[in-house]
Amino acid sequence: GAVVSQHPSWVICKSGTSVKIECRSLDFQATTMFWYRQFPKQSLMLMATSNEGSKATYEQGVEKDKFLINHASLTLSTLTVTSAHPEDSSFYICSAPGMSLYNEQFFGPGTRLTVL
Amino acid sequence: AQKITQTQPGMFVQEKEAVTLDCTYDTSDPSYGLFWYKQPSSGEMIFLIYQGSYDQQNATEGRYSLNFQKARKSANLVISASQLGDSAMYFCAMRERGGWGKLQFGAGTQVVVTP
Numbered sequence: 001g002a003v004v005s006q007h008p009s010w011v012i013c014k015s016g017t018s019v020k021i022e023c024r025s026l027d028f029q030a031t032t033m034f035w036y037r038q039f040p041k042q043s044l045m046l047m048a049t050s051n052e053g054s055k056a057t058y059e060q061g062v063e064k065d066k067f068l069i070n071h072a073s074l075t076l077s078t079l080t081v082t083s084a085h086p087e088d089s090s091f092y093i094c095s096a097p098g099m100s101l102y103n104e105q106f107f108g109p110g111t112r113l114t115v116l
Numbered sequence: 117a118q119k120i121t122q123t124q125p126g127m128f129v130q131e132k133e134a135v136t137l138d139c140t141y142d143t144s145d146p147s148y149g150l151f152w153y154k155q156p157s158s159g160e161m162i163f164l165i166y167q168g169s170y171d172q173q174n175a176t177e178g179r180y181s182l183n184f185q186k187a188r189k190s191a192n193l194v195i196s197a198s199q200l201g202d203s204a205m206y207f208c209a210m211r212e213r214g215g216w217g218k219l220q221f222g223a224g225t226q227v228v229v230t231p
């Protein structure tokens with residue numbers, strides 16, 4: 001099956017610093033990837049759609065200057081949380097639609113970000 | 117407006133019993149797909165089952181089956197013969213044809229299977 005990896009799996013940083021999270025499709029190419037944020041005991045909230053070779057599409061209410069997305073290749077999308085603050089602490093998950101029977105999205109294992 | 121509604125925040129079920137997780141949805145798109153994902157405490161999202169809006173039969177995958185009632189706009193997940201490993205958060209999600217592949221998730225239902 002299609003495999004999506006994320007790195008790092010967890011990160012702790014100081015307030016005001018920037019953090020980059022990588023999302024890779026390991027055995028398939030993904031022209032589109034999705035970035036979600038999940039707070040404890042809550043659902044996944046779509047932040048943005050990452051498009052290879054073009055600008056990301058952000059959901060309403062998501063600050064594009066704070067959450068920078070780059071999709072530089074068909075297998076890699078990165079999310080950079082700039083000037084992170086404690087309220088940015090969350091579980092960040094990426095996904096990519098695979099070439100499967102249902103075109104379901106394959107999810108990465110997630111990255112837990114804690115901002116002190 | 118909430119497009120996917122899961123009204124059960126949490127459920128206890130005894131091992132070997134069946135459990136039904138409710139999901140209702142709202143869309144005006146005639147072509148859509150409904151998904152169920154399982155999220156254990158580790159955080160990974162595991163795809164369970166899919167139902168297309170034009171599918172005539174209810175989807176089944178092993179111990180998972182989907183009770184699809186199109187007119188009622190409901191897509192309930194049935195887990196038969198529950199196992200301890202089924203304890204997890206379960207999310208219903210919808211993909212609309214006009215949604216550019218995006219998934220919209222419900223709030224989720226926490227299932228705890230007891231011995």
